[in-house]
Amino acid sequence: MINGEDTDKQIVNTLGYKKPRVKIVKLHGDLNARIFAFTPEEIFEFSDKIKAVLERYLSQDIIIVGHSMRDNDINQCIHREGGSIWYVNPDKPKINEPIGQMMRVRRSESNVISGDNGYFDRFFKALHNELEQAV
DSSP states (O other): OBBTTBOHHHHHHHHHOSSSSSOOOBTTEETTTTEEOOSHHHHSOOOHHHHHHHHHHTTSOEEEESOOOOOHHHHTTOOSSSSOEEEEOSSOOOTTSHHHHHHHHTTOTTOEEOGGGGSHHHHHHHHHHHHHHHO
């Protein structure tokens, strides 16, 4: 789902569906769709509808892939109480960074996939292969 291409209602409804279990949400645009959110005004806040559903969704077990977690709008949606956070990035998070703090609070510090396996494309190919084998 792409925020800015899909409507708030489509995103809210899709995040509410039980299937597929794995959902990819592009909150600040998409290269292929030629939709980008760069300015502070564009990335400071989501609509109230999207913020509410993101808060519920991000309170579950989540995987954050290839993101620095320095965007205020997303960080406001991740609360202290919730499931595990898995962080996938070539670089391990630092304890003083927002993602490091979020993971520590949610007792997820060891849930990191980094190095060569932390690259976006490599991770999603491996995830696809694992999910395909599980079916």
